[in-house]
Amino acid sequence: MNEDDVRSLLREVEDPDLGDDIVSLGLVNNVELREEVAHVSLALGAPYSPNETAIAGRVREVLGAEGIECELTANVDRPAEGDVLPDVKNVIAVASGKGGVGKSTVAVNLAAGLSQLGARVGLFDADVYGPNVPRMVDADERPQATAEEQIIPPEKYGMKLMSMDFLTGEDDPVIWRGPMVHKLITQLFEDVEWGSLDYMVIDLPPGTGDTQLTLLQTVPIAGAVIVTTPQEVAVDDAKKGLEMFGKHETPVLGIVENMSGFRCPDCSSEHALFGEGGGEAFAEEVEMPFLGELPLDPRVREGGDDGAPIVLDDGETGDAFRAFTERTVNNVGIVHRQRLSNGRERDEPAPDPSS
Numbered sequence: 001m002n003e004d005d006v007r008s009l010l011r012e013v014e015d016p017d018l019g020d021d022i023v024s025l026g027l028v029n030n031v032e033l034r035e036e037v038a039h040v041s042l043a044l045g046a047p048y049s050p051n052e053t054a055i056a057g058r059v060r061e062v063l064g065a066e067g068i069e070c071e072l073t074a075n076v077d078r079p080a081e082g083d084v085l086p087d088v089k090n091v092i093a094v095a096s097g098k099g100g101v102g103k104s105t106v107a108v109n110l111a112a113g114l115s116q117l118g119a120r121v122g123l124f125d126a127d128v129y130g131p132n133v134p135r136m137v138d139a140d141e142r143p144q145a146t147a148e149e150q151i152i153p154p155e156k157y158g159m160k161l162m163s164m165d166f167l168t169g170e171d172d173p174v175i176w177r178g179p180m181v182h183k184l185i186t187q188l189f190e191d192v193e194w195g196s197l198d199y200m201v202i203d204l205p206p207g208t209g210d211t212q213l214t215l216l217q218t219v220p221i222a223g224a225v226i227v228t229t230p231q232e233v234a235v236d237d238a239k240k241g242l243e244m245f246g247k248h249e250t251p252v253l254g255i256v257e258n259m260s261g262f263r264c265p266d267c268s269s270e271h272a273l274f275g276e277g278g279g280e281a282f283a284e285e286v287e288m289p290f291l292g293e294l295p296l297d298p299r300v301r302e303g304g305d306d307g308a309p310i311v312l313d314d315g316e317t318g319d320a321f322r323a324f325t326e327r328t329v330n331n332v333g334i335v336h337r338q339r340l341s342n343g344r345e346r347d348e349p350a351p352d353p354s355s
């Protein structure tokens, strides 16, 4: 058995999303046999995503069936975009075209859901005009400063948190002008000790203003989640958000419909208060993945008010938020694997322009 034999065996491992085997897709970075152990480096970039965990499991299974012990590592090169947040593997931006659709709720639950899957997570509340993440996770600590004037973010539910709210105090009216926002956001990235993270979830302010632009220009974003409600007006606004990401070539991980059906606490049945299927139809129209429907459930708001994200709750609404988290993180993986596999095909010798 040599390294080529191991590679041939790995052709049995299908990528569940891209519809080919991982060798043909260029997702095997390297194979080395050392002391009877196959050290396999895979181009997987979404830690704890169910589909990438399944790929790794399948690799172990295929090699194990031939009696080959293996050590797996996962590594994707990030597109060269400077040194902002070099130890953060994936930045996920949560956006909405208009306010009040539940963007912060979605961001908090996504971050808590990723943390529950086992990932190292940061949650950055970039909504400078209405920061409400600290309340939603009941952050009882404030950030600490080191002697080197670095800020240490407090942690809650295993997530590192940063919010404007920590710096201004809850009751201060925040009136920021564009350049101030720019400076502040840049500082919050540079001066906070985020450490190594698998995911940083950013709660953007609603709309398409200065903060969003600053972020898209300074931070390498793995992908954006766009939150809408079923109403047509909300869907129209979501289109504007989509255009903004398109202009900056930021991948969109998908569209999630929040406040879909009202889950009645008394009769447990669902009522479509704001209409039905708007988010899914919109996703189809713009050919973006649909990340799911999140019910309008009074317990979501209570969880937000009490600092207990619903994604950590066992019920059906918690299930909907967990399913959304898993789809989102699977799509982070797809974005990376697609980029890598396209890039590697393009890496074939380029035609000689002089001939």
Ligand SMILES: Nc1ncnc2c1ncn2[C@@H]1O[C@H](COP(=O)(O)OP(=O)(O)OP(=O)(O)O)[C@@H](O)[C@H]1O
Binding pocket: 096, 098, 099, 100, 101, 102, 103, 104, 105, 106, 127, 130, 132, 205, 206, 258, 259, 260, 294, 295, 296, 297, 298, 299, 300, 301, 302, 304, 305
């Ligand atoms: N699925 C849901 N079921 C019930 N209540 C919800 C749901 N999603 C959000 N809410 C509630 O709706 C209110 C607005 O949600 P949230 O603050 O997340 O919206 P937002 O889009 O971030 O708003 P903003 O414009 O202030 O940024 C909150 O009280 C929240 O608890």
